[in-house]
Amino acid sequence: MTGQLSFPRQHARTQRFTLGAPRAVTVSPDGSRAVFLRSRGGTDRTNLLWVIDLADGREYPAADPLALLGGADEELSAEERARRERSREGSAGVVGYATDERVELAVFALSGRLFAADLRTGAARELPVPGPVVDPRPSPDGARIAYAARGALRVVNADGSEDRALAEPEGGTVGYGMAEFIAAEEMDRSRGFWWSPGGDALLVARVDDAPVRRWWIADPAQPEQPPTEVAYPAAGTPNAEVTLFLLGLDGSRTEVAWDRRRFPYLARVHWSSYGPPLLLVQARDQRSQLCLAVDTGTGRTTTVHADEDPVWLDLFPGVPAWTPDGRLVRIADEGGARVLMVGDRRLTTGALHVRGVLDVGEDDVLFSASPDTPGEDPERPGEIVVYRAWFGDGPGPVPAARARGWEPVGERAFPAVHSAARGGDVIVLSYACLERPGTRMEVLREERDEDGQPVEGWRGEIASYAEQPVIAARPRLVCAGEHRIPCAVLLPEGYREEDGPLPVLMDPYGGPHGQRVVASHNAHLTSQWFANHGFAVIVADGRGTPGRSPDWEKAIRDRLTLTLDDQVEALRALAGSHPLDLGRVAIRGWSYGGFLAGMAVLRRPDVFHAAVVGAPVTDLRLYDTHYTERYLGLPDEQPKVYAENSLVTDEGLSGAAEPHRPMMIVHGLADDNVVVAHSLRLSSALLAAGRPHEVLPLSGVTHMTPQEQVAENLLLLQVDFLKRSLGMVR
Template sequence: MRATLSVVLAGTSLLLGAATPVLAQPTAQKVVSSLSSKVNNEFLSDFAVTRGFSLGRPVRPRPTPDGDAVLFLRSEARSAQLKLYEWDTTSGKIRELLTPAQLLGSDQEQLSPEEKARRERQRVSTTGITSFELSPDGKRVLVSLSGRLFVYARPEGRVQELATSPGTVLDPKFSPDGTQVSYVLNADIYAIDLAAGKERQITSGGNGQVSNGLAEFVAQEEMGRFSGYWWSPDSRWVAYEQADARPVEIWRPADPARPEASPHAQHYPRPGKANVEVRLGVVGADGGRTTWVDWDRERYPYLATVKWDKGGPLTLVVQDRLQQQEAVLTADTDTGRTAVLLTESDPAWLNLDQQTPRWLGDGSGFLWTSERQGAPQLELRDRQGQFVRLLVAPTIGYVPEKSDLAVDETRREVYFQAGATPTAVGLWRVSLDGGEPVALTDRPGQHLAVYARNFSLVARSFTDSGAMPAWEVAERDGRRLGTLPSVALEPPFVPKVELVRVGAGLQNPGYYCSLVRPQDFDPAKRYPVVVDVYGGPGAQKVSAAMGGYLRAQWLADQGFVVVSIDGRGTPRRGRDWERAIYGSFGTIPLDDQVNALHLLGERYGELDLKRVGITGWSFGGYLAALAVLRRPDVFKAAVAGAPVVDWLDYDTHYTERYLGLPQKNPEGYRESSLLTHAANLERPLLLIHGTSDDNVFFLHTLKLSDALFRAGREHEVLPLSGLTHMVPDPVVRVRLEERTARFFSRHLQ
């Protein structure tokens, strides 16, 4: 359940694991509203077709190593198909480099089931050129499209298609020296020598049950690790994950809308049951015998992170099943023996940071993220793993999950992201030799930055509650060079949002909340309230980012005040705040929503707390359903999208992190299950779920609906035919928002 927030529109997708996708294509046509004239406007149609007004904006910018250009992806305003562009830093001119039509001869992409599933894990709902990789010298660009590989030579403007064997090509990469391109094909690793154009197979034995070079489901879905193989810095060796899924039970979900299609077999690890068995091997770049890395896999079954940085040895982070113990190991690639650099422990769970360990190029040591002092901190460790100095203290508000750690080895500086409050993230710099970190931004909001390898150039993005994201390019000294051009449709309004903190006192650090009022707000009136909730681990709803409030503003304009609350269990408030939910989902997350709601009602007289509805997706869908089941005195109606109903039916790595093993915590699982409380329903409940969701399976909503039916409890179910955990289809999105608005209007107004 990696956290991704929204319902898959404006780049915020609503978390929980992923599903085998059906990537519905947006249409440029308007979707006519089926609601009354009050809401019969163009906004909702535009919002759906443009993915929350995010299409047409530059994404994934990458400066070239020497800073002569910035490459980025961009679609048209009403199309989800991405193309590759280049922005010249000297002239400020933009040119189109590659398009799907240019590479394929048409716009029609053919995605394999494996590539669809990979995109779902990464929450990618766009099409076309969804990613690219620059060669180490920046002269070539690697692109994968429809299972085919293309290399674009920037100086000559020439495209070369690589001749690969038949099959599904996944996870292509340049070797560190730029002379080869590697990829996973039919569950084995292959490489092509770019000069000779000859393909060779590096590993063997991959099949439908055992794969070489692919990250297993929970690594992609929950650990944030999407690759399963790593080049050595000298390009002579490849380390790779071998994943044996044979011990894992197989689920065969079928799409009821396609009875002619065979059910898709999926190895799905559930709490307390078998996981994929993973080991790490090292093989020569030309193939041959594999040396297997030796560690106590019975104690540490999870291969969480693998790094093979310049200046450092092959390094891995391994965790125990409960994610309460982890070890950072170095591996001898000749013998497979490992040595412990450091260990971490936590009585609840340990968060992962896929950016660390990050070895320095001179081999003197590495960067490491820890929470042992109560909040994330960035440390410098020596080559033996011993503590050297604290670079970023817990009080700075370091945000490892949002940072793109950049290390300027020449100037011995580290660039990172941090924020004094959980609603904003700024850019910072700190010296490897010590001293206080320096803030590089002073405007509250969400800042991102991507640096050229020589740090002569930076592409930086900014958004806040009143501005959509925009990318600009600047020199290292801060001199602005220009803006990466957007062709996006701009929202017709700025959301009427207020970010507040309530309840702060000696015993409570307080709750961060957002309120979105109607654009024609009348302070003399009292409004029904809709709580737009996530409320679970790894994700925030309350943030200084305009895109996150556009949908809320539309709903508010139907006659509500829309409120969001980040309670305990959500990130960026310190270890104790986040770990307070350990052992049960069914109490603290809901209690905090109720407590904060009452505090808001005391401060804002326009909130009619006798008319409160709640809506959410994924974990938010779970919490919305739980709200009307357990607290009907507060919540009078709920719309629950893709809810996890029974945590025994979700995946191991996510669920066991927070609830432990079901064999050891049966009461926590029972109390957290919606089935336990189903017979108590006395408020209107609308359940919404994609029938092809393979992250939170449609099974969940079916089980809850069955339990409610058997208990004689009235409720509504809206199946989204053929859709997964994401809902990119514009027509479905419009109808879904309308249905939600009608539901709350009927039961709250």
């Protein structure tokens, strides 16, 4: 015995090697300091709030939760637990914070209590306010702090004085300042209030979830505990009613008006000193949306831009926004490409697939994009790069890069996945690559020569304490088949060609919002662990997955079955160049990947011989409105489409073919996103059809599996099932 942890235990204990790594970076506008979260080690779940002085590289903690709570364990409110589940947050301590405009004050919640930290001195203090506190945020000038608590939106002075409610809850269903379930889960909008640039007013969401149908989630392993009531907007059923109010610190209250009957979804809110507040509102079918400017005097709105799409419109991080000279920044699908727009000017071409806006500067936009498409650049699939594009002339000479439109930030010597935060002339660039584990975070101070050309500036690094994995991932990223499907292929460590063909494990997510084939080492560690057990593992990102083109993503409208077709296409195409035993092919997946795995063995048993079906969406009528209706429309209007894309309806099971293949169904009983009813209905349908299968219920587990022992043993049970099912156990 060496004492070294097994990979499953290490993977679980380190929360997929994220603990100890810096994240959530904010850079001060004067470029003097950066703020970030990081735990003290690779197995420590408790995040501290850190500051790095960018003049000398000195790091110091601004908030230590253990000291602030006196060593006591955290106690989370139901609202905070729900927020963490929506954001898939599994760590502890300071999991989120907000700063003032100068990045001198940070505020955060611990155990439902409000804390503030002076980022210049590193001193933190508690402010005694009514709780439990959720999502505190300081005004831009740092004079006040707004927060949500028990359905109210409250404001307190930064010194802890004069706490008061600007809006009180109304009955049991109306609250202020929190994002409703569908916004947090599907729209990537976790906020429910926004400060004015002057700090004298706030835009505040009022959410009434009375129309939303109630579900009850119980833990059968704890029969003495009552079930939890959940307002869940399933496809085709009513959503929460969301309105927006302008609340002044002087007590004024003005409702913001738009056509909520036609555009019920409040998807984005942006309020900066560069222009009036911006709203992005969507129709329920997500085929039309408006970008609206708000008159803060009357609450009336005017249309700044309107979008329509015959399939659907996607939402993107960082937009809409204003430039300093008052032009609208947005991301648009035009001419088959996803491009960056400022005003009526298109800043990028089809050479980049724009992913999101990171920062809007005086004359440029910092954004992330996938370079080219995998079909055109087969040697570099899975890249995400940070670029800058110019929309103004700016001071000084015009650099050559500005003449061609954009340039990458940092080096691009090898494929990698990048992200960035900027303040003043400092960019904190994080990147993960295939060549080494983990994510590296560099601090770059931008410099240019007298001709405006970029030159090597000051460089530093924010240290990561993340653990090194006990195994090394060696994926080969390729594009396969007629559709040039991005794939990662992983073989066992030490595999030799004379060892012959290997049993195959398809390991996809394979659906919307879930890119798995990325140029990042740690993203492929679990697949490599399965490979080391004797499999050739294939991860394939077929149509519907992000990062390639609008048409690629939207091809699955009404036809989620295309995602299965692409798994088969990738498998067969790769068999010509890799040691694949097509007589022994298994598939595993979670969430959409679980749906895909179940569909694979039911509809294509000629190809797939076993499946691990994790937390599957088996009946799309049980999944939420904003996600499901984007792809399949309304159930009452398209019942046949829903039936054909289901695993449990007569139409869905009618595609099931002989022979019966082994299936292990796994589901967390506390899952409030993909509720366990999905798996129970699948099991019932399989039983009625005489199809043998295994069911593994996970008591107390949600859609995440953060519990260390559960996460570890779940991997071990899967590999055992797959080996038994494919005849690999001697």
